[in-house]
Amino acid sequence: MSQEAIITKREDPATAAAVHYVGVDLGGTTITAGAVNVVSGQVLGRQQIPTLGKEGPDAVMARMVDLVHAIIADAGLRQEDVGGIGVGLPGVLDMERGITVFLPNLPGGWRNVPLKATMEAGTGLPTYLLNDVRSFTLGEKTFGAGRDVDTLVCVAIGTGIGGGMVISGKLHMGLDGTAGEVGHQVIDPYGPPCGCGSRGCLETFASGPAITSMALKAISHGRMTKIAEMVSYDLNQVTPEIVCRAAQAGDPVAKDIYERAGFYLGVGIANLITIISPQMVVIGGGVAQAGDLLLEPVRRTIRERVHVTPLEKVQIVPAELGTNAGLIGAAVWASLQAAPEKADSD
Ligand SMILES: [Zn+2]
Numbered sequence: 001m002s003q004e005a006i007i008t009k010r011e012d013p014a015t016a017a018a019v020h021y022v023g024v025d026l027g028g029t030t031i032t033a034g035a036v037n038v039v040s041g042q043v044l045g046r047q048q049i050p051t052l053g054k055e056g057p058d059a060v061m062a063r064m065v066d067l068v069h070a071i072i073a074d075a076g077l078r079q080e081d082v083g084g085i086g087v088g089l090p091g092v093l094d095m096e097r098g099i100t101v102f103l104p105n106l107p108g109g110w111r112n113v114p115l116k117a118t119m120e121a122g123t124g125l126p127t128y129l130l131n132d133v134r135s136f137t138l139g140e141k142t143f144g145a146g147r148d149v150d151t152l153v154c155v156a157i158g159t160g161i162g163g164g165m166v167i168s169g170k171l172h173m174g175l176d177g178t179a180g181e182v183g184h185q186v187i188d189p190y191g192p193p194c195g196c197g198s199r200g201c202l203e204t205f206a207s208g209p210a211i212t213s214m215a216l217k218a219i220s221h222g223r224m225t226k227i228a229e230m231v232s233y234d235l236n237q238v239t240p241e242i243v244c245r246a247a248q249a250g251d252p253v254a255k256d257i258y259e260r261a262g263f264y265l266g267v268g269i270a271n272l273i274t275i276i277s278p279q280m281v282v283i284g285g286g287v288a289q290a291g292d293l294l295l296e297p298v299r300r301t302i303r304e305r306v307h308v309t310p311l312e313k314v315q316i317v318p319a320e321l322g323t324n325a326g327l328i329g330a331a332v333w334a335s336l337q338a339a340p341e342k343a344d345s346d
Contacts, residue, residue, distance in 0.1 A: 137164025266301025
């Protein structure tokens, strides 16, 4: 779309498709939101507030409504300039009815919460829901690392391992939007039990908690490592970030832990490459901030395991949008839902 077309549209709001959508990324600890220009990717009026999930869905939704109003004002927009709201959510949704089915990281699980209707009543703006990692994927595809390719896989490594796929330019949703659960592919059929009900899922080997638990195990087995000293022997303070810092300082146990996590991640991503044959794999999430410490064993394992897909055509890259990816993707999702004809004509 040319700059001229945007200006023309904004001067004639009666017939124009809106350029700004509010994206909200609801997490277990924080809510991050902003007004997104879905043509340029620019984020205006970004805010991050605590979720305070213990107060229950009604209080959290009231806070989200207030947040949307505040962001629209901060961004210098009027209500009628905004095309709608996209909300990225950490869990299972009924997208047709606009309700949450189960958000495991929020107290009470948010079973059957009418989020769409509540946001629409509170803001007067059409609201659309999307899983948070699918939002991350759509954000990275549209304005981040994946903007120049049309088939990609995203892997987000944090408390869990989530993901998403864009196939031939389109976010692949699968049944009820459940496609892309890359962390629940089985890597070891006899591995540890996973929160999803299966065993040996990738998430049990390479997520943040998996890295922390490898560190605690090494310490309790009396292996020589600086990790315990780095947290003044308060083992509750061990995090993937601490293990990462120990590894970067040359600690062999910590290096070994990232090597193992990277190996399992590499096996999982090799499976995805073999099946989907993407142009790009985008790796993001908090744990991925370890950078090459994690990506080097991932890339090495992929080279060892992928023999059918032409690997020289597959880029393995870090995510680019940081903590804005989710809110940007949610806003883009809302724009695609609110004005699908625009998506078709582009
Ligand atoms: Zn699982």
